[in-house]
Amino acid sequence: MRRSRPLLRHLLSGAAARSRRSITYMPRPGDGAPRPVTLIPGDGIGPLVTGAVRQVMEAMHAPVYFETYEVHGHMTTVPPEVIDSIRRNKVCLKGGLATPVGGGVSSLNMQLRKELDLYASLVHCFNLPGLPTRHEKVNIVVIRENTEGEYSGLEHEVVPGVVESLKVMTKFCSERIAKYAFEYAYLNNRKKVTAVHKANIMKLADGLFLESCREVATKYPGIKYNEIIVDNCCMQLVSKPEQFDVMVTPNLYGNLVANTAAGIAGGTGVMPGGNVGQDHAVFEQGASAGNVGNEKLLEQKKANPVALLLSSSMMLRHLQFPLFADRLETAVKRVIAEGKYRTKDLGGSSTTQEVVDAVIAKLE
Amino acid sequence: MMRRSSPLLRRLVSRASEGRRSVTYMPRPGEGAPRTVTLIPGDGIGPLVTGAVRQVLEAMHAPVVFETYEVHGDMAAWPPEVIESIKRNKVCLKGGLATPVGGGVSSLNMQLRKELDLYASLVHCCNHPGLPTRHDNVDIVVIRENTEGEYSGLEHEVVPGVVESLKVITKFCSERIAKYAFEYAYLNNRKKVTAVHKANIMKLADGLFLESCREVAAKYPGIKYNEIIVDNCCMQLVSKPEQFDVMVTPNLYGNLVANTAAGIAGGTGVMPGGNVGQDHAVFEQGASAGNVGNEKLVVQKKANPVALLLSSAMMLRHLQFPSFADRLETAVKRVIAEGKYRTKDMGGSNTTQEVVDAVIAKLN
Numbered sequence: 001m002r003r004s005r006p007l008l009r010h011l012l013s014g015a016a017a018r019s020r021r022s023i024t025y026m027p028r029p030g031d032g033a034p035r036p037v038t039l040i041p042g043d044g045i046g047p048l049v050t051g052a053v054r055q056v057m058e059a060m061h062a063p064v065y066f067e068t069y070e071v072h073g074h075m076t077t078v079p080p081e082v083i084d085s086i087r088r089n090k091v092c093l094k095g096g097l098a099t100p101v102g103g104g105v106s107s108l109n110m111q112l113r114k115e116l117d118l119y120a121s122l123v124h125c126f127n128l129p130g131l132p133t134r135h136e137k138v139n140i141v142v143i144r145e146n147t148e149g150e151y152s153g154l155e156h157e158v159v160p161g162v163v164e165s166l167k168v169m170t171k172f173c174s175e176r177i178a179k180y181a182f183e184y185a186y187l188n189n190r191k192k193v194t195a196v197h198k199a200n201i202m203k204l205a206d207g208l209f210l211e212s213c214r215e216v217a218t219k220y221p222g223i224k225y226n227e228i229i230v231d232n233c234c235m236q237l238v239s240k241p242e243q244f245d246v247m248v249t250p251n252l253y254g255n256l257v258a259n260t261a262a263g264i265a266g267g268t269g270v271m272p273g274g275n276v277g278q279d280h281a282v283f284e285q286g287a288s289a290g291n292v293g294n295e296k297l298l299e300q301k302k303a304n305p306v307a308l309l310l311s312s313s314m315m316l317r318h319l320q321f322p323l324f325a326d327r328l329e330t331a332v333k334r335v336i337a338e339g340k341y342r343t344k345d346l347g348g349s350s351t352t353q354e355v356v357d358a359v360i361a362k363l364e
Numbered sequence: 365m366m367r368r369s370s371p372l373l374r375r376l377v378s379r380a381s382e383g384r385r386s387v388t389y390m391p392r393p394g395e396g397a398p399r400t401v402t403l404i405p406g407d408g409i410g411p412l413v414t415g416a417v418r419q420v421l422e423a424m425h426a427p428v429v430f431e432t433y434e435v436h437g438d439m440a441a442w443p444p445e446v447i448e449s450i451k452r453n454k455v456c457l458k459g460g461l462a463t464p465v466g467g468g469v470s471s472l473n474m475q476l477r478k479e480l481d482l483y484a485s486l487v488h489c490c491n492h493p494g495l496p497t498r499h500d501n502v503d504i505v506v507i508r509e510n511t512e513g514e515y516s517g518l519e520h521e522v523v524p525g526v527v528e529s530l531k532v533i534t535k536f537c538s539e540r541i542a543k544y545a546f547e548y549a550y551l552n553n554r555k556k557v558t559a560v561h562k563a564n565i566m567k568l569a570d571g572l573f574l575e576s577c578r579e580v581a582a583k584y585p586g587i588k589y590n591e592i593i594v595d596n597c598c599m600q601l602v603s604k605p606e607q608f609d610v611m612v613t614p615n616l617y618g619n620l621v622a623n624t625a626a627g628i629a630g631g632t633g634v635m636p637g638g639n640v641g642q643d644h645a646v647f648e649q650g651a652s653a654g655n656v657g658n659e660k661l662v663v664q665k666k667a668n669p670v671a672l673l674l675s676s677a678m679m680l681r682h683l684q685f686p687s688f689a690d691r692l693e694t695a696v697k698r699v700i701a702e703g704k705y706r707t708k709d710m711g712g713s714n715t716t717q718e719v720v721d722a723v724i725a726k727l728n
Binding site for chain 1: 389390391392393394395396425427484486488505540543544547548550551552553586636638640641642645678681682684685686687688690691728
């Protein structure tokens, strides 16, 4: 045992960190120029966790600078200068925007996705080493159609007391989300794509979705494809999550599946995610369970910054700064693995700032 | 006690290489579309090793399509359709081109670099796990100015028996290579840049080079900068190579330093490299010691394909296909670490094809 312990220590500490350096990346001249990114702190815990991202980016001297805009969930629309800024910068990082229940005010999150046509929402749910959960071997990416389906926002009151809500499914949107899901799997060396549906009941609507997925699947013979009905899917998620790899879903099912998968793998406080379209990308906490944190979290400043930190690392990779992304992810994972600084949702009692300081200390 | 730890050791070593899956990369839609790359098999062992790269990229179903052109070192100039192809595709992979000694025929390799203004040449010399060498802890990137200096090709015979050769150093070229070196270090999380020179003798020429390096160094306060005279540098390389990180050099010193560094870390058969300019990038074996392999290697088909395979992994990263690059590098490193299939320069006796088959078998 004594002979192997130094080897174990070397493997655990040195090899993982040092093995990064043998990957070399030959940038084009000028690739190091700083890139502007639109930053929207948002509501609730938003300002707290986006502040955390700012601090860590500064500590790394990342070639990113932020253009900050104040947007709040109770506004009727997203201000035009914010949209202009995102169109110009192409990349945005945002905290959550609170969506008022009822009252006819449409969700600003949805508005933003429709305005910029961010048709794919991506949440990466995976077990973090050192964070104990009831489910192991979870490594699921949920790719969810973001613009139509049950969330079209088309509702009307037929007669007083009777409301109709339209779920719209189009071939166009189903095809492009299926294409994105298979392209994602291809580029990320994933082996299987699962389509989630309820076509036994909604034969035409979800049938159209499945048809598009099957067509795209034939173009990727190297990737396995299967389909699962959404209720069975939820049950399988909580009993045998290791069977899932990439999941492609319409809007509503994706929302639920993503939050479930986030929950089994460690909670919505740690899962990264983003929304992408042809031209723009908006990064935010992967799954937020529809809220922006409760009052107590806000007052005590104990919100979990990990999800947004990992999302900003996805953003750095999207901006083609892979080494900065690696450094950030490595530091965050070390902090979680060590277990000394954890917010309440991870079983600890640290504040946001303590977690941020720990991450900065572990940057190399 | 030992028995209990070896499954753990095995898991750690295997998990270290599989740890990639928790890194997620959110591509833009359409990024999976195949990219065209110009391929120039070249002379000597060139066709053998470029054939190896083709086989491996096909086995991986990489989104790369090759346009092949026959070019040989005894041609007077580059065929214009080849140059056009590279300008169109922006990326090229080439085997070596033999440069005839004397005779007034200028090197086609040099012509290409000047025509496309590939002003930076990059060689990454690092120890490969499992490959024994006399020097450990080598991890050096040599960034060499590629277009001027001693290789300007300006020579003339003053009187019979007397030849003058001009070494030209300009502020423009020195500045841009220094900028590239520091930007490379910044983007790849490297800690130190060393300028290699002989300014105690060539006070004006190398003095100008050093001045440019110092100016650029002032803009990167986070990166250490030092200077070393080239003869001392060569001696330090073979005695204490771990002191070097990124090295920026003019043309001639860079050639020698790169080949020395490649030699101490395992040989020119395994080091990747490339040439990059503002708009184009040409990837080839990092350091070739000025030859394209001897006749016997070509006849017996025992050339080492590792260097060009690792260079094509750099190319995949340059084309923004990081997962494919990782898979290729991982497979190659496993083959080297295992030690069963090695060509003569690494101490084995296998043929190129056997090494290629081993790499393909290890792809995941």
